[in-house]
Every structure is written in structure tokens, then in C-alpha cells.
Amino acid sequence: MKRTRIGFIALLFSMTVTLRAAEPLSKVVEDRSTPPNIVLIFIDDLGYGDIGPFGATKQKTPHLDLMAAEGRKFTSFYAAPVCSMSRACLLTGCYNTRVSIPGVLFPGNTIGLHADEITLAEVVQPQGYATACIGKWHLGHRSPFLPTKHGFDVYFGIPYSNDMAIDPLHAHFSQDCLFREGMTEAKARQGGIRDTVPLMRGEDVVEYPADQSMLTKRYTQEAIEFITANKERPFFLYLPHTMVHRPLAVSDEFRGKSKNGILGDAIEELDWSVGQIMRTLRDLAIDSQTLVIFTSDNGADVGSSAPWRGKKGSIFEGGVREPCIMRWPNRIPAGTISNQIAGNIDLLPTFARLVGTTLSADREIDGKDISSLMFQEDAPPVRTAHLYFTQSGELGAFRQGDWKLFLSDPNKTDETKRPMLFNLVTDPAESLDVAASHPEMVGVLLAEALRQQKDIQDHCRPAGKLEK
Numbered sequence: 120m121k122r123t124r125i126g127f128i129a130l131l132f133s134m135t136v137t138l139r140a141a142e143p144l145s146k147v148v149e150d151r152s153t154p155p156n157i158v159l160i161f162i163d164d165l166g167y168g169d170i171g172p173f174g175a176t177k178q179k180t181p182h183l184d185l186m187a188a189e190g191r192k193f194t195s196f197y198a199a200p201v202c203s204m205s206r207a208c209l210l211t212g213c214y215n216t217r218v219s220i221p222g223v224l225f226p227g228n229t230i231g232l233h234a235d236e237i238t239l240a241e242v243v244q245p246q247g248y249a250t251a252c253i254g255k256w257h258l259g260h261r262s263p264f265l266p267t268k269h270g271f272d273v274y275f276g277i278p279y280s281n282d283m284a285i286d287p288l289h290a291h292f293s294q295d296c297l298f299r300e301g302m303t304e305a306k307a308r309q310g311g312i313r314d315t316v317p318l319m320r321g322e323d324v325v326e327y328p329a330d331q332s333m334l335t336k337r338y339t340q341e342a343i344e345f346i347t348a349n350k351e352r353p354f355f356l357y358l359p360h361t362m363v364h365r366p367l368a369v370s371d372e373f374r375g376k377s378k379n380g381i382l383g384d385a386i387e388e389l390d391w392s393v394g395q396i397m398r399t400l401r402d403l404a405i406d407s408q409t410l411v412i413f414t415s416d417n418g419a420d421v422g423s424s425a426p427w428r429g430k431k432g433s434i435f436e437g438g439v440r441e442p443c444i445m446r447w448p449n450r451i452p453a454g455t456i457s458n459q460i461a462g463n464i465d466l467l468p469t470f471a472r473l474v475g476t477t478l479s480a481d482r483e484i485d486g487k488d489i490s491s492l493m494f495q496e497d498a499p500p501v502r503t504a505h506l507y508f509t510q511s512g513e514l515g516a517f518r519q520g521d522w523k524l525f526l527s528d529p530n531k532t533d534e535t536k537r538p539m540l541f542n543l544v545t546d547p548a549e550s551l552d553v554a555a556s557h558p559e560m561v562g563v564l565l566a567e568a569l570r571q572q573k574d575i576q577d578h579c580r581p582a583g584k585l586e587k
């Protein structure tokens with residue numbers, strides 16, 4: 120019944136699209152001053168080489184191919200080596216060490232993103248934006264840390280990684296929670312089983328264990344409903360998919376369809392999801408008012424981080440350099456590429472600029488407004504440097520311009536801990552350590568890395584913490 124109604128509405132809106140296409144150019148120009156809707160699609164453990172626009176050939180990603188053809192690819196877009204730290208960067212605009220979020224949070228942890236942190240959602244919400252987080256959160260699963268406490272009107276998804284287990288003490292089951300696979304609340308309270316995670320709506324568990332094969336489809340459906348319900352007002356949709364984090368799962372429709380096993384199937388289903396979002400925006404005639412960003416939280420786990428060295432967990436480029444596509448018709452030049460340094464820490468100050476607000480001056484923010492890199496051809500660099508923090512919170516490497524210095528422990532001077540230096544332009548595979556022949560460059564980068572590290576140490580902020 121619902122599908123029929125949506126189909127009819129879609130037909131009406133596709134007629135509207137046709138009318139809009141004939142509108143005079145002045146209308147388009149006028150739209151330029153309007154703050155955009157923002158859709159941020161954030162994939163889990165998807166590597167640089169896992170999608171067509173960045174070189175994948177085994178699985179097909181036609182919707183992402185089209186998105187890149189209609190938008191801009193970023194080839195030096197940085198995240199972090201693992202899940203929670205990357206989400207902390209994305210949501211706060213700061214390196215995770217500045218906001219004291221460790222590499223990965225677990226269901227037994229009593230910490231999470233501090234209530235005083237200002238998230239992406241809290242930047243746009245005061246500007247009248249409807250906000251939703253649909254997918255994996257992973258910045259603290261206890262009530263004070265959930266998306267609903269961090270500026271999201273709506274939350275639907277799993278609170279941490281899909282290979283984890285339920286926190287038996289603190290799960291709050293809704294009255295009509297769907298218990299699957301013989302599970303009951305009493306059994307759930309006895310302790311969690313790996314790879315079985317709760318599906319939540321707001322702060323309640325609505326399904327346990329979550330049917331992982333249906334998560335991509337259900338997130339997509341929720342996303343479409345949220346966009347449709349808020350088409351008349353600005354909205355921010357944060358869509359952090361559960362896939363392609365292990366255990367990999369796909370719906371029946373995509374199982375066995377790719378030429379790359381279940382990983383390829385899952386990526387093709389994510390690509391389908393991107394297509395559904397894009398179609399919804401077009402059908403609702405809000406396509407040209409909507410910025411869509413697609414990227415990933417860390418390097419490939421199962422898949423490919425090619426052409427870079429290293430994968431998930433590493434601070435070689437393959438662990439942290441992510442595929443990133445941004446699309447906003449008439450604003451972002453179609454079919455273009457930016458090679459400048461950028462990253463998920465830059466989205467918060469960029470969103471602030473786009474929605475017409477300024478950031479609070481009471482705190483340090485590491486990211487920069489990269490809107491010039493989005494809109495201009497051949498824009499000069501915004502951020503010339505990037506810090507690479509390890510999973511354990513150490514500053515492991517530092518990039519400035521074309522150079523990258525590894526300093527696993529800057530206080531150690533013994534031979535095994537000496538710095539490594541790579542030129543990322545002439546040696547993108549990070550295979551030729553040239554530290555010995557460039558001692559001056561090592562000195563310059565080391566000094567700047569330590570200066571920036573000290574600034575973070577001197578001005579870091581605590582995580583939120585519960586007593587027990």
C-alpha cells in the first residue's frame with residue numbers, strides 16, 4: 120500500500136522535475152545563496168580501490184560512477200585507521216586525540232562522545248535543519264552518548280560494529296521489540312554473542328539480533344522516508360552504513376550477483392542504495408539544492424585500498440586515504456578532481472560555512488573550510504598538513520605538502536625508531552624511505568609535527584564518561 124503511494128508521489132514529482140528543467144537560468148543562480156540539504160554517506164571499511172570511480176573493476180558501481188561524473192572526486196581525502204576515531208574526526212571536525220575518543224569503542228566501555236562537543240548535526244540544527252543519523256553510530260552506545268543526544272532528531276541503526284555483542288546490562292528494549300532467532304529479553308540479558316547486535320530506533324532496541332542481511336535496504340528505506348518527509352525544509356542526513364564491515368551480509372536480491380563474492384555483492388548493494396537516494400532527490404525536485412558526499416571511515420578490511428600501501432588499521436595511505444565524491448549540481452563542477460589535502464575533519468567547518476553559521480570561538484577545531492576545493496577549479500591548498508594518529512592514540516606520521524614523515528615514537532632515538540620519509544608524489548606506494556638523504560626535510564617536518572601535536576595535547580578535551 121505504502122509503496123503504491125510512494126510510486127504515485129514519485130510520478131508527480133518526476134513531472135515537477137520536467138517543469139523545473141525549463142525554468143530560466145536566473146532561478147538557478149538565485150538558488151546558489153540557499154543553504155543546501157546535505158546527505159553524507161559514510162561507508163564502513165570501504166577501501167580506496169573498492170569502487171569504480173577509484174579503480175575497482177571486480178564489482179560494478181554504476182551509480183557511484185555517475186555521481187563522480189556529475190561531481191568531484193577527492194584523491195587526498197583522509198579519515199583515520201579505524202572506526203570510532205574516524206567518526207570522532209567526522210562528527211567534531213577535530214582529530215580524535217583532541218576529543219579523547221580511542222580507536223575503537225566496545226560494548227563494555229563507559230565512555231563516549233562528550234555532551235559538550237558540537238557535532239555536525241549541532242552545527243546545522245540551529246539553522247533550521249531536520250537531522251537524522253541512519254546507520255552505525257559507534258561514538259558511545261550508552262544513553263548520554265547516542266545520536267539523539269548529539270543533535271540528531273532521528274536515529275535508526277546499530278550502536279557499534281556489527282561483529283560486536285549486545286551490552287546486556289544497558290540495552291533498553293522497546294515494548295514491541297522483535298526478538299529473532301529464538302532470542303528473548305531474558306536470554307539477551309544473560310550476555311551477548313558476537314556478530315549479534317541490537318537494531319535501535321531513538322534510544323530503544325527494536326530488533327535483536329538485527330537481521331544484518333537487510334540493513335542496507337532498511338537504512339535506505341528510512342533515508343528515503345526522512346528525505347521525503349523533510350523535502351520542504353533543509354535537512355541533514357548522516358547515513359553511516361554498516362557494510363562493508365565484517366560479518367558481510369547482503370539481501371537476497373544481491374547475493375551472488377557480483378563477480379567478487381559477498382564483498383562485491385555488498386558493495387553493489389551499497390551502490391544501489393546511492394542510486395535510490397539520488398533518484399529520490401531527483402523525483403522530489405530537490406536535486407540541485409542538495410549536496411551529497413560519499414566517503415568511508417577507514418581503509419579496506421576485506422577489499423582493496425589500491426593503489427596505496429596498507430589497509431584498515433594502518434597509517435600508511437591505504438589505511439586512511441579514502442575514496443570521496445561530492446556532488447551538488449550547478450555548484451560543484453561536474454567530472455572534476457581535487458588532489459589537495461582534505462579530510463573528514465574538514466566537513467564540520469565546511470558545513471558551517473554552507474549553512475551560514477560560524478563556529479564557536481571557545482574551542483580549537485582542527486579542520487578547515489574546504490568549500491573552495493569543492494567549488495573552484497584549481498583552488499589553492501586549504502590545509503597543507505595532515506596528522507596521522509595510530510589506533511593507540513600516538514602521532515605516527517605527519518604529511519606536509521608532498522612529504523610524509525613517520526615518527527612512531529618521536530622521543531626514541533635508537534636506530535629502530537628512526538624516522539622514515541616518503542615523497543607521496545614520486546613514491547605513492549611509500550616504498551622508498553629517503554630520510555637518510557633528506558635530513559633537513561626530516562628536521563623541518565619533525566619540528567612542525569611536534570608543534571602541532573603539542574597544541575593538541577595542550578588543548579585537548581575529555582571524552583564523556585559514566586561512573587560505571
Ligand SMILES: [Ca+2]
Nearest residue numbers: 163164202416
Ligand atoms: Ca571501519
